[in-house]
Amino acid sequence: MTTENKPLPPGQFFSPSFDRFGLGLFANRFPAKPDVIEFTIGGDVAQSVNVGKELAALPRMEQVSDFHCVTTWSVQSVRWGGVRFSDFYEQVVMPLARPQQGAGFVVLHGQDGFRVSMQLADLMAPDVLLADTLDGQQLGIAHGAPLRLVAPAHYGYKNLKHIGAIEFWRERGSYRFPLPYPDLMDHPRGRVAFEERARFLPLWLIRPLYRALIPMTRWQSRKALEAYRKKQRGTA
DSSP states (O other): OOOOOOOOOTTOEEOSOOOOOOOGGGTTOOOSOTTOOOEEEEESBSSOEEESGGGGGSOEEEEEEEEEOTTSEEEEEEEEEEEEHHHHIIIIIIIIIOBOTTOOEEEEEETTSOEEEEEHHHHTSTTOEEEEEETTEEOOGGGTTTOEEEOTTBOGGGSOSSEEEEEEESSSTTOOOOTTSOGGGSOSSOBGGGTOOSSSOOHHHHHHHHHHTHHHHHHHHHHHHHHHHHHHHHHO
16 A cells, blocks of 8 residues: 555545454454355345355456545555456356346345445446455455455445355345444445435534544454454464
8 A cells, every 4th residue: 555645535534554444343243264255146136156266267457546434534545456346247147146137236245244235337337346455465354354345436334345245136125234223324325426425414414423433443443353363363
């Protein structure tokens, strides 16, 4: 990562470090197999399938993009590596799972229990990746191992970590933002350029509210990660 002095989107401030960060409920939740890329494809599809090794046959790419957290901090010039979601959809999802016509509402499930929705049209953008490396190194547990979504045009919470399942639906009726967090926290698209930070709440309220949560959230995420790594060292 570099620290280029580029303009930031509205309401964002520059963060000098890229730390593990997420909703407090998930701070102590980690994937069971952080070194194994394996997940399911389901939803309104002809056939649910497990995939993993299929990604190795797709063309790889690296890209440098900025990461913007919905709580208003940003990290510039993050170098990710992986495969384009569009290649994954066209070469794996379509032939193996065969989504039904109109299944453009996508729900991504993390192995830590977090879930989020995206629009298939947004996922097909050329800079959306299924990433397994960060700055040239294997994606670590702090940032979504073994596989995560990278969608630079969308706030960080839409960039799901620890992918465990991807579902393609015709309707959004089967989806709820993780309880006990209210649905109004989850914008249907979450695009950075349009400041789609939350559903219904005005920006004058949501910006300072989210920003006030940063210190406690960082502390929770850091302490949980330290405890996880200590436990892993003890069982190695």
